[in-house]
Amino acid sequence: MDQESADKFYSIKMLNAGGMMAGDKWHVVCQYGRVGTQKPGCEVQDFFDLGEAKAHYGKVFWDKTRNSWESGLACFRAVSGR
Numbered sequence: 001m002d003q004e005s006a007d008k009f010y011s012i013k014m015l016n017a018g019g020m021m022a023g024d025k026w027h028v029v030c031q032y033g034r035v036g037t038q039k040p041g042c043e044v045q046d047f048f049d050l051g052e053a054k055a056h057y058g059k060v061f062w063d064k065t066r067n068s069w070e071s072g073l074a075c076f077r078a079v080s081g082r
Helices: 050-065
Strands: 008-016 026-034 041-047
Touching: 008 050, 026 050, 041 050
Parallel strands: none
Antiparallel strands: 008 026, 026 041
16 A cells, blocks of 8 residues: 555445434435544435435445445455555
């Protein structure tokens, strides 16, 4: 890993909206930045269909890792530059 990318992070979460929207609305939350920053970048996308939320999560996971989320941890392989 090169020194320039060593202190970067990227986090992906899929959350149920909860409250009155519980089960009807989903958020895919992506946070990114450098370790130690006060306010990391954040993107939130809302979905009213669980299948669409899962598909978006899988696409972001693939884009960032070049691994399939559905394949599971046992099949996860580190990819240079990711």
